Amino acid sequence: MTGTSLTDLTIATAREGLRRRDFTSRELTEAHLAVIEALNPRLNAFITVTGERALAQADAADAAIARGEFAPLTGIPLAIKDLFCTEGVRTTAGSRILAPFVPPYESAVSANLLRDGAVFLGKANMDEFAMGSSNMTSAYGPVENPWKRRQDNEAVLVPGGSSGGSASAVAARIAMGATGTDTGGSIRQPASFCGVAGIKPTYGRCSRWGIVAFASSLDQAGPFARTVEDCAILLGSMAGHDPKDSTSADVPVPDFAAACRRDVKGLRIGVPREYRMEGMPEDIERLWQRGVAWLRDAGAEVVDVSLPHTKYGLTTYYIVAPAECSSNLSRYDGVRFGIREPGEDLRDLYERTRATGFGAEVRRRVLIGTYVLSAGYYDAYYVRAQKVRALILRDFTEAFAKVDALLAPTAPSAAFAQGENMDDPIKMYLNDAFTIPGSMAGVPGMSVPAGLDGNGLPLGLQVIGKPFDEETVFAVSAAIERAAGITALPQIRAGA
Amino acid sequence: MSLDLATVRRIATLARIHLDDAELPALQAELNGILGWIEQLNEVNVEGIEPLTGAAQMALKMREDVVTDGGYPEKILANAPERAGDFFVVPKVVE
Numbered sequence: 255m256t257g258t259s260l261t262d263l264t265i266a267t268a269r270e271g272l273r274r275r276d277f278t279s280r281e282l283t284e285a286h287l288a289v290i291e292a293l294n295p296r297l298n299a300f301i302t303v304t305g306e307r308a309l310a311q312a313d314a315a316d317a318a319i320a321r322g323e324f325a326p327l328t329g330i331p332l333a334i335k336d337l338f339c340t341e342g343v344r345t346t347a348g349s350r351i352l353a354p355f356v357p358p359y360e361s362a363v364s365a366n367l368l369r370d371g372a373v374f375l376g377k378a379n380m381d382e383f384a385m386g387s388s389n390m391t392s393a394y395g396p397v398e399n400p401w402k403r404r405q406d407n408e409a410v411l412v413p414g415g416s417s418g419g420s421a422s423a424v425a426a427r428i429a430m431g432a433t434g435t436d437t438g439g440s441i442r443q444p445a446s447f448c449g450v451a452g453i454k455p456t457y458g459r460c461s462r463w464g465i466v467a468f469a470s471s472l473d474q475a476g477p478f479a480r481t482v483e484d485c486a487i488l489l490g491s492m493a494g495h496d497p498k499d500s501t502s503a504d505v506p507v508p509d510f511a512a513a514c515r516r517d518v519k520g521l522r523i524g525v526p527r528e529y530r531m532e533g534m535p536e537d538i539e540r541l542w543q544r545g546v547a548w549l550r551d552a553g554a555e556v557v558d559v560s561l562p563h564t565k566y567g568l569t570t571y572y573i574v575a576p577a578e579c580s581s582n583l584s585r586y587d588g589v590r591f592g593i594r595e596p597g598e599d600l601r602d603l604y605e606r607t608r609a610t611g612f613g614a615e616v617r618r619r620v621l622i623g624t625y626v627l628s629a630g631y632y633d634a635y636y637v638r639a640q641k642v643r644a645l646i647l648r649d650f651t652e653a654f655a656k657v658d659a660l661l662a663p664t665a666p667s668a669a670f671a672q673g674e675n676m677d678d679p680i681k682m683y684l685n686d687a688f689t690i691p692g693s694m695a696g697v698p699g700m701s702v703p704a705g706l707d708g709n710g711l712p713l714g715l716q717v718i719g720k721p722f723d724e725e726t727v728f729a730v731s732a733a734i735e736r737a738a739g740i741t742a743l744p745q746i747r748a749g750a
Numbered sequence: 751m752s753l754d755l756a757t758v759r760r761i762a763t764l765a766r767i768h769l770d771d772a773e774l775p776a777l778q779a780e781l782n783g784i785l786g787w788i789e790q791l792n793e794v795n796v797e798g799i800e801p802l803t804g805a806a807q808m809a810l811k812m813r814e815d816v817v818t819d820g821g822y823p824e825k826i827l828a829n830a831p832e833r834a835g836d837f838f839v840v841p842k843v844v845e
Contacts, residue, residue, distance in 0.1 A: 471805055503806070573788060590829065591829035600841050605768035625757075641794075641800070679783070
């Protein structure tokens, strides 16, 4: 088998190939490292490539296979978002302030993947501290989306964000799958922009231990892959209770991959009428209706539902998330880790370290968060936002009393070009209008590639489920994936 | 509610972020744009609603209040910008 075809495999088929000894993990890993070398200078999807480590892990996987030992991900090469601490491998969170940081420990999620035999190709680029929807806020440069506009081949498109490197790497076939994190849409929106599948599981499904914190009541890890089933395989390894994260749920991890084969016949699917936005392209509305028709054809019952507080999701988020980030990011003080800028005294050292270390978007959010938590404004902003958050959760709870899952667009647009939406922070924030409400409620949501727009760019549909019912989300997403039958490939990819 | 320059400066001090005077006006405009947009939450009737602090709809687990970790100063200090022995070094605080 040639290197090119090895990078086209899904995780599910690569596992079978490794088991049958059609190829080795070393061959699979070398094929991916070769295309990373060829394409990453352009895509910038990886901040750090750990080739030697990857080959050592691949050799260990091959030795395990030779002994007849197979774990769920033995020998499968993955990209790890640079927000997950990796023992002995630099972890930057996309920020200058963590440029020299080498964690002395492994995050719970990445440790689970290693336990299950995965090979880590390197650390994926991302918006700084996961704050952004385009990967343009990374201190390590923007990431290119491997898809091109049919009419405008010159435009360099963004991969979405914040997990932009993860999504771009999987789409370009320089990684078989990747980890991401999602606070307000950071897995689902880049998955939609790059034409790959990605799921934000229920808050609490994966341990947050060892993930650089942004907004702790919202942050959740999840996988990217080129198929729904591959996402299910990855999530099965990533998930599980961890005593080191008190918010990680002590509930069994079901067989997610089996759920992808479940029939959707008889399921009740809700279509939330508020998931529309001024200026949303007609292509997206049409795709949504096609998705409804596919599920109806598969035997699901489709009903209209209302989530009346949807429009307040964004503004609620832009109080809650900055408030939590201003607390979480107070640890970056130039004393214990990260960069240090000298100052006249300790306070000046703090202030200059943070001014140099944080980019413009992070600074903005820390300042907003500091303000809404400050004396005199706490009730007016923060407590009020928490009350609206309760109403958003109530919307979902009431909808899920009537339906098994919701179907909506993932994002209000296809991928835009680098530099677009940059003049006004609020314009960028609107990208997450359809993903944020589910984040506020803590429910699982998956973006599945469902079609192309008039420019030939991928568009995702979002399946939102009940808390801890990722199985239904996988079943519905897999049904959409089968019906959509997308064969289009990104222009920039391994073997192209 | 609109932030004046003195308030922007005060927030930056609370957040321990150094700002040059030249940066202030642009930042003030951005912050006011965001805060103005956030004002739309005032339309929502939240009377009698309990604030929701997190997305985990379950009681947090408790464990024995005992030390379960520690004893590796080298690992803890490995990323320090400046250290002396087993200590982090900062500019002199007390004269």
